[in-house]
Amino acid sequence: MNISTRSVNRRHFLKAGALTFGALGMGSMAPFLQKSLAGDLPPGKKLLFIFLRGAMDAVQAVIPYGDQGRGSAKSYAQARPNIGIDQDDAHSLNNFCSLNPALQGDGETDPKVHDIFNGDIDARGANLAFLHRIGYQNQNRSHFSSQQFWENGVPGNVRLEEGIFNRYVTSYLDEERPLQAATLSGNQMVLMKGETLIPVISDINSLQLAGNVQLGDFPTADNPLGTGLKGAYGQAGYNQGIKYNKKTYDTGVALLNNLQFFQDNVLNRPYFPAANARPYFDAIGNNGFRNNIRDSARLLKQVDDIQIVGCNQGGYDTHGGEDTRFPVLMRDLGLALTGLYHDLADIWDDVLVVTMSEFGRTSQENGNRGTDHGEASLCFAMGGAVNGGVYNCNRASWANGDLFSTSNSRYVAHKTDYRNVYNEILSRHLGDPDEQMGSIIPGYENLVSRDRNGYFDPLNFINA
Amino acid sequence: MTDRSRLDHCGWTGTRGSPPACSGGLAAAAALLLAAFCWQTAGAQDGGNGTENADQYFRQIQFRRGDFNIDGNVDVSDALGIFNYLFLGGAGTPCENAADSNKDVSIDLTDGVHILGYLFMGGAPPASPGPVECGVETSASSLPCRSYYLCGSDLPLITHVLNRITFGATEELLTRIQTRSDLLEYIDEQLSFPGNYAQAVDEPELRELITRLEIGSVPEGRFRNQIIERLKAMLILDAAYSRWQLLHKLTVFWNNHFHTEVGTLQQNFFSRGGRGGTSNRATEELFIAMDSDGSEFIDEAEWNTVQQAHPGLAPWGVFNRMTADGQVTLEEFIDQRNIAWWKYARVQNQRAVSAAMEQREYDYFRQNAFGNFADLLEGSAKSVAQVIYLNNYENVVSAPNENYAREYLELFSLGVDHVYTQRDIEELAKVFTGWNAGWQLRSLYDADDVLFIGNPGGQDFPLNTRENGGDVFNFPDLRYWSDEDYTWAFHFGNPGRPRRGQPPPSEDGHDWARKDLFLPLYGGVDSLGNPVSPLLSVQIPANDTDQTAAAAMSEFDNVLEVTVSLRDCAKFISTKLIQLLVTDDITALSKTYGMPEDLQDIFDSVDLDGNGRLDAGEWSEPTPDLPNGRPPAILATLDADADGLVTSLEYQEPDMLLDAIAAWQTSGGEIRQVLRSILFSDEFLSLKFYRAKIKDPFESVVSTLRALDVDVVSQDLVGMVGDIETAGMEQFEFSDPTGESELGFDWLHTVGLLERFKFVNRVANPPTPRDSRGSWNPRNLINRWRLTNDDSVINYFNLLLFGGDLLLPHQTLSKASYGNGNNPENRMRYAVSYLLSLPPFQKQ
Known part of the structure; x- marks a missing residue:
């Protein structure tokens, strides 16, 4: 347990309350997850993460053509005779691996991920990184479990409904910041669940109630009842006791605060994506994903104090028909990244866009033009502080036969623990001091000190 | 500041009034609501004028003194609640009189201490009313009780x-x-x-x-x-x-x-340029039906005759472009059927068909909602929608697809990460090879060939598509879903993807090799970390002689029977039912039954230092049955308070769950019995999980x-x-x-x-x-x-x-x-x- 000696403020009381709640048998927070007291406000950096649900096929996105195979371990082309991408069609990244062609095209509304990688678009340089072979030991191949582990940071614990980014926000909770984080989705994801109630927004423009609904006022010393909905949800004396009361009341308060915040600060400021971003956003095929990406960009640009924004892209469980389904998903993702690259130009130095997915897929295609659940995953990372390049996918890091390098010779074995990626995001980009890391990523120091396999060696994809 | 001061400040005067409901003259059918209403206001009525003093009304509410958090009991949580309220800004209570355990007309430290003294040091109980019986305040001097809903009514x-x-x-x-x-x-x-x-x-x-x-x-x-x-x-x-x-x-x-x-159905079935789920046999039957002169090819006139009756069929001009000589052979017909049926179907119609498949599933679940779990599991496995959704229709010996097998174990029957292993998934996928779904002409419908039509009781079955049909010619239009001539069904036999210009393979697509499930040597453990009993292994011998659909289905029967008999199946499904009906948080259920003797023995054998707690070292200690020790993930799941140790109380399962499992085992998986056990339990029929x-x-x-x-x-x-x-x-x-x-x-x-x-x-x-x-x-x-x-x-x-x-x-x-x-x-x-x-x- 990492107890800070910082000055005690309001967070102390919340924390103490939570501990007492646990003593009443109504909480189950592990001691190692008890977060430290309030930390200093980190610098104003922003993160957008996109969780690719369903296990994105890592070696189909960034293709390791350089793996020539070894013994019975096939090369990519041999393992994927039907769904494999011809090397001539892919875009070379480093003479070892290449980019899926759906991520780059010549048309005005085709994605330009390869151009971004090469730094060919403008003077910002090469700020896009591909992090191959990310995972964890004893990889779980259930979507549910592995997503849970990627999000709660504790492999093996499927019950823990508390996310790494929520812990971060909780550690640096700042009452002066009305909106520190937000999820753009129809539901909350585990990464954002936890002690601090992070709002879920399905559509920014729908964040308002009809005029005949009384939002009212929260209770005050002068008016302990308050009025309207704020009065109802602001009845602090009744927000505990019966289980779920607290969450119900807290959600109401968060929502009503948000409605007010958006009414005062966002909805009255029309948002138009940058002209050179718009065609890419508009071309995203999936309506929900398109709206969430556009709203994400809007929040990052219009809300000065926001730190973390998250959304999802689903549909990556390509057991069959991957040859037709995967390019559609890649194209949408590529369009999103290209649109974001343009739209976030003004805040580029402060922003990081990163993708994650629960695991990769079998290197050998199955008989249905698809692939099954595998091991190592792939992350995209893009932003002003990113050291562009390909990580864990070059001659030095990828031996012939590594497409089948797990003990059962079916998957790509991981080389870097996913928590190591989080660590760089938190410590180098968002600015978390090391002392908090052990509580935000439970047991992180021990993981690093006990690592004998290089799983926690820094990738350095973000400039220190 | 107490709640009282806040409420008083709000000027609430207790003017609940004398509702007309209590004065009679209403329909008899409304008696209950009135009775309940009158109950709530009875204590407050003073001649029914509705102007009584608020404090007087509050004193009439029945309560139990000492029950600060209003959970029906006086226990340590009440003392902690008081301290939390007083010193840590925690919640107050709407019944302050209940919190005033020493009855000194204030809520302070001594109230919590009084409760602790009563509980642990033989001190005096809180003053009447309570702590066990409900009652009203009789003293003139007291704190108010604005709400205490646990006494006085069944409402x-x-x-x-x-x-x-x-x-x-x-x-x-x-x-x-x-x-x-x-x-x-x-x-x-x-x-x-x-x-x-x-x-x-x-x-x-x-x-x-x-x-x-x-x-x-x-x-x-x-x-x-x-x-x-x-x-x-x-x-x-x-x-x-x-x-x-x-x-x-x-x-x-x-x-x-x-x-x-539906989206995946659409994607899997219609959008891949794939087979559209149609079976070769059915396609062949259709070809024969269309080939009215028996020439073994379809010409323009024959095509137009059918197309006229079924305008959704691609026009001859479109289809003919795909043929070599204007005469459609069977092989060309099979090869091009996607063009004929699907390519020109509107997306909306594809969704209609997918939705109809969903509706058929839904109808089946409604028919069997209280039935035997084996029927539910079987009905789902063989529903057209499921066969398509999780790719079993593509799962053939030449190209196994483990998607459905994995979810059968993980999502549908046993829960994630125990009992089965990756090897079990691969073995089970073989059992499902050759499963398929497709349409057929009703006139050629053969109940002996289209298997498992009708449930064991011989009554309606969702896959008995004699009731809900589909039309092959204009199939994507839902208007033809109820057509009398054609039908969709699960069936066995799937030769795999045909090759252009080649006749379909004659094989059934099933893997007839030996299959072993739940073998101890695979290393599966149950949800308590114990090795799966060798008695529950499924061993299906290789079959070289009787390669029939019935034989293939009997393999599944074998698996199904064992699945439903596994205790973890009972536990997984019972847990989900309890979460549906009682509480999300299973750990909040009472555990009063104590540990069953056999589990206590296991617990003791793992607890090497005998301190009553299992730590990670003890847990991972190799045993003859488990050479790699017990899986850490199971320890984490059992460790309810996440302190890294599993106590015997954490290891023990809740009473309600044990009763539900027992009901399952006694009845052989009858859901009605499991529900009865849950819904008539004392714990459900209490207010413990009231609005929780x-x-x-x-x-x-x-x-x-x-x-x-x-x-x-x-x-x-x-x-x-x-x-x-x-x-x-x-x-x-x-x-x-x-x-x-x-x-x-x-x-x-x-x-x-x-x-x-x-x-x-x-x-x-x-x-x-x-x-x-x-x-x-x-x-x-x-x-x-x-x-x-x-x-x-x-x-x-x-x-x-x-x-x-x-x-x-x-x-x-x-x-x-x-x-x-x-x-x-x-x-x-x-x-x-x-x-x-x-x-x-x-x-x-």
Whole structure:
């Protein structure tokens, strides 16, 4: 347990309350997850993460053509005779691996991920990184479990409904910041669940109630009842006791605060994506994903104090028909990244866009033009502080036969623990001091000190 | 500052009034609501003039002194609650008199100490009333008690149970169920629904409504282009208006548990340029039917004859381009069938077919909701939608696909990460090879060939597509789904993907090699970390002689039988049912039975240092059965307080779960018996989990419709379907095979709550007619109950929806929500919109 000696403020009381709640048998927070007291406000950096649900096929996105195979371990082309991408069609990244062609095209509304990688678009340089072979030991191949582990940071614990980014926000909770984080989705994801109630927004423009609904006022010393909905949800004396009361009341308060915040600060400021971003956003095929990406960009640009924004892209469980389904998903993702690259130009130095997915897929295609659940995953990372390049996918890091390098010779074995990626995001980009890391990523120091396999060696994809 | 000072400051005067309800003259059918109402106000009545002093009224409320947190017991949590309240800013209590355990007319440190002294040091109990019996305050000098709903009426319990086993209380139900005894009868009645549900017979009025709203038939009118919405709307109507509430609650549950999804059906079946799920045999039959002159090719005239009758079929000119010589051979026909049938079908029609598959599944789950789990599991495995959704229709010996096998174990029967291993998944996938789905001509329909039509009882089966057909020629148009000539069905035999220009392989696609499941040497452990018994292994020998469909299906029978007999199957499904009906948090259930002897022995054998706690080292210690030790993930799952140690109490399973498992094992997996065990348990029939579960968006919408008895037309339902989706729930369209969360906790987030606020306002107080959801007329309610003043309205809904325990601040705020108008209907609309937006209405 990492107890800070910082000055005690309001967070102390919340924390103490939570501990007492646990003593009443109504909480189950592990001691190692008890977060430290309030930390200093980190610098104003922003993160957008996109969780690719369903296990994105890592070696189909960034293709390791350089793996020539070894013994019975096939090369990519041999393992994927039907769904494999011809090397001539892919875009070379480093003479070892290449980019899926759906991520780059010549048309005005085709994605330009390869151009971004090469730094060919403008003077910002090469700020896009591909992090191959990310995972964890004893990889779980259930979507549910592995997503849970990627999000709660504790492999093996499927019950823990508390996310790494929520812990971060909780550690640096700042009452002066009305909106520190937000999820753009129809539901909350585990990464954002936890002690601090992070709002879920399905559509920014729908964040308002009809005029005949009384939002009212929260209770005050002068008016302990308050009025309207704020009065109802602001009845602090009744927000505990019966289980779920607290969450119900807290959600109401968060929502009503948000409605007010958006009414005062966002909805009255029309948002138009940058002209050179718009065609890419508009071309995203999936309506929900398109709206969430556009709203994400809007929040990052219009809300000065926001730190973390998250959304999802689903549909990556390509057991069959991957040859037709995967390019559609890649194209949408590529369009999103290209649109974001343009739209976030003004805040580029402060922003990081990163993708994650629960695991990769079998290197050998199955008989249905698809692939099954595998091991190592792939992350995209893009932003002003990113050291562009390909990580864990070059001659030095990828031996012939590594497409089948797990003990059962079916998957790509991981080389870097996913928590190591989080660590760089938190410590180098968002600015978390090391002392908090052990509580935000439970047991992180021990993981690093006990690592004998290089799983926690820094990738350095973000400039220190 | 205490709650009292705040409330006093608000000027609440206890003017609950003397409602007309208590003065008689109302319909006899309303007796219950009146009785409950009179109960709540009886203590406050002083000649019925409604002007009694508030403090005097509070003293009349029955309570138990010492029960600070109002959970029905005086225990250490009350002392901690008091300390938390006093020193850490924790919650107060609406019954301060109960908190005043030493009766010194104040809440302070000594009250908590008094409770601890009573509990642990033989001190005096809190003064009467309590700590066990309920009673009223008799002393003139006391703190107030504004609300203590655990004494004096069955209404809270009735509210609690109705919230869980129905989609929400209604006036009609509360009229009928007035006592605990009525409640038990109602539970029994709901559980005793006889036989298979057939809406036209069992609930003709509901059927008529669904038909009238164009929900359950051919999509014409408003729903014509809203195929999925139509299906979702049917769920709303079933849930809102069916008499068999528990049946529908379970149906929705099973439909989600055995999840399939229209988007993937569409993708897998229609959009891949794949086989469209059509079997070669059926295609061949169709070819023969079209080849009217028996020439073994189809010419333009023959094609046009069929195409004329079935305009959805591609025109000859389109199809002919794909042939070599203008004469379509069988091989060309098979090869090009996708072009013939699917390529030109509109996306909307593809969705229609996918939706029809979903509806057939839903009907099956409704018929079997209380039946044997083996039937549910088998029905799901062989439903056309499931065969397509999780790729079993592509799972052939030459190209095994383990997708369905994995989810069969992980999601549908045993739960994640125990009992089975990756090897079991691969072995099980072999059992499913050759499974398929496709259409056939009814005239050629052969019950002996299309297997497993009809359930073991010989009654209707969802896959008995004699009732729900599809048309091959114009199949993607839902109008032909009910065609008499063609049908869709599960069947065995799948030669795999045909090659262009080649005749279809003659093989059945099944892997006839030996298969072994749950072998101890694979290393599977159960949910308590113990090796799976070798007695439960499934060993299917290689089959070189009897390679028939029946033999292939018997392999599955074998697996199915063992699956349902596994204790972890009983545990997994029972746990989900308890989470559905009782509490998300299984660890909150009582554990009073103690550890069964055999499990205690195992626990002791792992607990090497004998300290009563299992640590990671002890857990991972190799044993002869488990050379790699027990899996760490199981330890983490058992470790409820996440302190890294598993105590015997954590290792032990809750009473309710043990009883449910026992009911399963005794009955062989009869869901009705498992439900009976849960619903008649003392723990469920108490207020321990009163309002301790959050409604999901569907439940929220339906409970609103039921509470207000709203009339709906088709367009309202379209809007409601959209409302549920915007709140985050995508029934039939949720992309993950897990189905949507059964845990209420997952459904309360800001966007979900926002949409709830919007929805109740659209129903109760729509700002414009365009925004309305359904038709609700306050005038009916006003007249029926003589709800002529603000208090009477609030009291009515307090009893109807909130068990009579609506917090006083919320009552006061509700009164303030009326607005300034004088029109009683408009005033009620504002008030009801507000009441249904309150925190307790978000819970069940």
